[in-house]
Amino acid sequence: MNFLERLFxxxxxxxxxxxxxxxxxxxxxxxxxxxxxxxxxxxxxxxKYKRRGPNDRTPHVTHNLTLELVWSIxxxxxxxxxxxxxxxxxxxxxxxxxxSFEVQATAKKWLWAFEYPDGxxxxxxxxxxxxxxxxVVLSSEDVLHAFFLKDFRVKSDVLPNRYTEVWFEATKPGxxxxxCAEYCGKDHSRMLGKVFVDNKADYDRFIAEGPADxxxxxxxxxxxxxxxxxxxxxxxxxxxxxxxxxSWKGIYGSTHQFVxxxxxxxxxxxxxxxxxxxxxxxxxxxxxxxxxYQGLLREKQINGVIxxxxxLK
Amino acid sequence: MANATSTxxxxxxxxxxxxxxxxxxxxxxxxxxxxxxxxxxxxxxAVMAFFFVGGALALLLRLELLTPKQDFMDSATYNKVFTLxxxxxxxxxxxxxxxxxxxxxxxxxxxxxxxxxxxRLNLASFYVYxxxxxxxxxxxxxxGVDTGWTFYTPYSTTTDGPVGLMAMAVFVLGFSSIFTGIxxxxxxxxxxxxxxxxFQLPLFVxxxxxxxxxxxxxxPVLGITAVLMVMERAFHIGxxxxxxxxxxxxxxxxxxxxxxxxxxIMILPGMAIISEIIPVFSKKTVFGYRAxxxxxxxxxxxxxxxxxHHMFTSGQSDLASxxxxxxxxxxxxPSGIKIWNWLATxxxxxxxxxxxxxxxxxxxxxxxxxxxxxxxxxxxxVDIHLHDxxxxxxxxxxVMMGGTVIAFLGGIHYWWPKMFGKMYNEKLAxxxxxxxxxxxxxxxxxxxxxxxxxxxxxxxxxxxEFQRYHIGSTIGSWILGFGLVMAAGVLLSSLRKxxxxxxxxxxxxxxxxxxxxxxxxxxxxxxxxxxxxxxxxFRVEPTPATVAxxxx
Numbered sequence: 001m002n003f004l005e006r007l008f009x010x011x012x013x014x015x016x017x018x019x020x021x022x023x024x025x026x027x028x029x030x031x032x033x034x035x036x037x038x039x040x041x042x043x044x045x046x047x048k049y050k051r052r053g054p055n056d057r058t059p060h061v062t063h064n065l066t067l068e069l070v071w072s073i074x075x076x077x078x079x080x081x082x083x084x085x086x087x088x089x090x091x092x093x094x095x096x097x098x099x100s101f102e103v104q105a106t107a108k109k110w111l112w113a114f115e116y117p118d119g120x121x122x123x124x125x126x127x128x129x130x131x132x133x134x135x136v137v138l139s140s141e142d143v144l145h146a147f148f149l150k151d152f153r154v155k156s157d158v159l160p161n162r163y164t165e166v167w168f169e170a171t172k173p174g175x176x177x178x179x180c181a182e183y184c185g186k187d188h189s190r191m192l193g194k195v196f197v198d199n200k201a202d203y204d205r206f207i208a209e210g211p212a213d214x215x216x217x218x219x220x221x222x223x224x225x226x227x228x229x230x231x232x233x234x235x236x237x238x239x240x241x242x243x244x245x246x247s248w249k250g251i252y253g254s255t256h257q258f259v260x261x262x263x264x265x266x267x268x269x270x271x272x273x274x275x276x277x278x279x280x281x282x283x284x285x286x287x288x289x290x291x292x293y294q295g296l297l298r299e300k301q302i303n304g305v306i307x308x309x310x311x312l313k
Numbered sequence: 314m315a316n317a318t319s320t321x322x323x324x325x326x327x328x329x330x331x332x333x334x335x336x337x338x339x340x341x342x343x344x345x346x347x348x349x350x351x352x353x354x355x356x357x358x359a360v361m362a363f364f365f366v367g368g369a370l371a372l373l374l375r376l377e378l379l380t381p382k383q384d385f386m387d388s389a390t391y392n393k394v395f396t397l398x399x400x401x402x403x404x405x406x407x408x409x410x411x412x413x414x415x416x417x418x419x420x421x422x423x424x425x426x427x428x429x430x431x432x433r434l435n436l437a438s439f440y441v442y443x444x445x446x447x448x449x450x451x452x453x454x455x456x457g458v459d460t461g462w463t464f465y466t467p468y469s470t471t472t473d474g475p476v477g478l479m480a481m482a483v484f485v486l487g488f489s490s491i492f493t494g495i496x497x498x499x500x501x502x503x504x505x506x507x508x509x510x511x512f513q514l515p516l517f518v519x520x521x522x523x524x525x526x527x528x529x530x531x532x533p534v535l536g537i538t539a540v541l542m543v544m545e546r547a548f549h550i551g552x553x554x555x556x557x558x559x560x561x562x563x564x565x566x567x568x569x570x571x572x573x574x575x576x577x578i579m580i581l582p583g584m585a586i587i588s589e590i591i592p593v594f595s596k597k598t599v600f601g602y603r604a605x606x607x608x609x610x611x612x613x614x615x616x617x618x619x620x621x622h623h624m625f626t627s628g629q630s631d632l633a634s635x636x637x638x639x640x641x642x643x644x645x646x647p648s649g650i651k652i653w654n655w656l657a658t659x660x661x662x663x664x665x666x667x668x669x670x671x672x673x674x675x676x677x678x679x680x681x682x683x684x685x686x687x688x689x690x691x692x693x694x695v696d697i698h699l700h701d702x703x704x705x706x707x708x709x710x711x712v713m714m715g716g717t718v719i720a721f722l723g724g725i726h727y728w729w730p731k732m733f734g735k736m737y738n739e740k741l742a743x744x745x746x747x748x749x750x751x752x753x754x755x756x757x758x759x760x761x762x763x764x765x766x767x768x769x770x771x772x773x774x775x776x777x778e779f780q781r782y783h784i785g786s787t788i789g790s791w792i793l794g795f796g797l798v799m800a801a802g803v804l805l806s807s808l809r810k811x812x813x814x815x816x817x818x819x820x821x822x823x824x825x826x827x828x829x830x831x832x833x834x835x836x837x838x839x840x841x842x843x844x845x846x847x848x849x850x851f852r853v854e855p856t857p858a859t860v861a862x863x864x865x
Binding site: 007008009010019020023024027030031034035038039041042045046049050051052056057058059060061062063064067068071072075076079080082083085086087089090091092093094142143144146148150151153154155156157159160161162164177179180181182183184185186187188189190 | 388389392459461465467468471472555556560561562595596597598600601602603604625626627628631634635638639642645646649650652653656657659660661662663664665666674677678681682685686688689691692693694695696697698700701702761762765766767769770771772773774775776850851852
């Protein structure tokens with residue numbers, strides 16, 4: 001990346017990034033040239049034609065057709081170049097190659113859920129194999145969101161009534177940020193995800209076991225990470241304050257009263273049921289708005305969440 | 314040059330002549346006035362009050378964004394504050410700012426008219442504005458709204474809070490805007506002074522006229538959209554809600570069908586002011602009068618056909634995106650033409666850098682940046698990356714604030730001596746202008762950088778890598794805020810003067826509003842003024858201000 005690219009643009013991590021950045025840099029040069037002309041002329045005229053006295057006489061020039069045509073047609077020509085270039089590069093980004101690796105992404109307030117070709121699911125982290133174009137088919141369960149990968153220069157709104165899509169091919173394996181770019185309410189700015197572009201071995205391991213670092217992680221720590229990444233944090237507080245769901249502080253071993261009048265002690269089995277079938281028992285004073293996490297969390301994560309809740313005294 | 318003072322006298326008497334400020338000064342006289350000048354001042358006070366509120370909210374937002382963690386407001390509050398900042402600035406400040414405040418005051422004077430065509434409608438427009446403002450305030454007191462000023466569905470139809478009331482406030486404010494527009498169109502058509510043809514109109518009038526046409530033609534769509542959105546919330550009629558068979562993207566089409574032309578409602582009057590200031594302080598006739606006038610009208614026309622460029626990522630068809638991008642670049646040309654014309658006007662001029670001219674130069678540079686950065690956003694592939702980032706925020710602030718607001722401030726400094734007959738301290742006003750210029754650039758250049766680096770807008774927290782830009786932007790906002798307060802202080806302190814010391818035509822202008830005394834009498838002119846020379850004809854001496862018993 002050259003100086004201007006480093007100044008204005010994030011790292012180029014997809015094949016498409018360079019294509020977009022070339023247009024960006026071209027426009028930057030056009031802008032620099034025009035701005036320098038305007039600013040230099042304004043400053044020069046202000047100094048050169050400074051008023052000398054009340055008797056200054058100025059020429060009465062009303063117009064000059066040739067000059068006006070020149071300064072209309074030259075910019076018109078330049079903006080048409082930008083238009084065609086911008087459109088042509090846009091169309092490239094619209095049509096995913098036929099052999100693309102396909103992932104289904106679902107957005108909801110305020111998390112990203114991904115479903116892989118083999119049925120594996122993950123939350124807020126997208127693993128894709130390196131070396132293949134990736135097509136992400138997007139849909140929303142509630143309001144508008146936008147799927148924005150700045151390092152790949154791709155973005156698309158995510159709609160509740162229609163599928164939209166993006167595609168990209170990463171140029172190097174690594175970890176990239178996914179941001180929601182369409183305002184969606186309270187935790188819009190925390191609706192972040194990570195895209196892992198994995199080597200084949202890493203990707204296969206992910207499909208088999210979930211991310212590698214889980215193996216060595218203490219369960220409570222894995223639970224804390226799951227709490228933050230799977231979206232629990234949006235509704236369940238850790239400090240005892242009431243959110244859209246009950247706080248997790250000190251609930252292990254306490255007794256929950258339910259809207260149907262029954263009650264139960266919060267233990268391992270109850271926590272597991274609440275994760276897999278949240279509508280089964282709804283705590284008094286709350287609405288049953290939690291989605292099921294069945295199939296979304298691996299065994300290790302559920303155990304981790306239970307261990308984490310136990311640790312919150 | 315006429316250098317009349319406060320002691321204009323009727324022939325044969327020694328009583329000081331009453332002007333529109335000193336005649337009939339009871340509260341009731343003010344509240345029921347149909348004098349366009351008083352209504353202009355009342356609008357000026359109202360829009361400036363909202364500018365202050367909107368600006369204070371912006372400073373709070375910037376302060377919260379100093380660090381990525383929570384500093385003093387939680388995300389829900391932040392969302393309400395940025396919604397209010399946008400809604401207040403757009404609907405209560407910028408849209409009425411130049412047309413309703415300065416336009417009301419200046420337009421009839423420029424035409425040599427005694428008032429606007431429909432003075433009572435003008436008064437009604439002000440009260441409708443007040444009603445809309447009260448409804449908006451009620452919505453704020455009633456819990457606030459967190460939809461963003463754009464009210465995108467389905468978020469806006471499902472979120473809590475008095476969204477319906479806020480949308481109805483926008484609906485009502487739209488009528489105020491329509492009334493003003495109708496009034497100005499009729500005034501320009503019917504009340505021009507004898508001898509004043511369409512091509513002897515000051516360019517300010519051309520700009521306001523083009524704006525008024527957009528106000529009349531586009532604002533009803535906003536009203537209909539607001540009503541549909543409220544109906545959707547209240548009765549679930551299924552226009553925009555996907556679950557009921559509606560289409561949320563349809564809302565965006567409706568909304569931008571108004572709100573893109575509204576961008577020109579905001580910027581054309583700013584350009585119109587600059588087209589007055591630059592010839593006057595260059596003492597040279599404006600270059601390409603017809604080109605500037607026609608470019609205003611063509612911007613107004615093409616501006617109706619580009620709304621889809623706000624929606625390149627929305628999933629609209631690629632063909633639609635292509636057409637909208639193409640038309641967007643076409644609209645860039647007339648804007649560019651204006652810049653060349655202003656520069657050509659300065660060429661070989663006799664340039665005096667008084668305060669209004671300083672603002673005009675500030676406008677020229679800031680608007681150039683605002684306009685040129687639009688070239689990125691019209692290139693669809695680049696827009697995909699930049700859409701909904703701080704780059705867009707910076708771009709439209711360069712156009713709206715660096716363009717319209719700076720021009721508005723320039724216009725206030727230009728017409729202030731006419732409005733109040735008193736001159737402000739120009740040295741301090743110049744310093745304030747510089748501080749505003751510097752603060753503005755520090756604030757928003759940082760936002761360009763973070764935006765193209767990938768910082769999304771409407772974010773309460775952000776990735777650590779963006780913090781350095783946020784710190785810069787927040788510091789800039791303090792400089793900017795200080796400059797604006799200083800400019801207001803300099804202007805207002807001039808009102809404490811006992812004497813009318815400004816003179817009738819302090820800048821040596823050639824347009825007709827300077828051919829009456831400062832401040833003008835209630836009926837603007839003694840008798841009917843007649844056009845003696847073109848609006849920018851600096852070959853002739855300015856026509857002196859009329860006093861009683863003078864020329865007719």
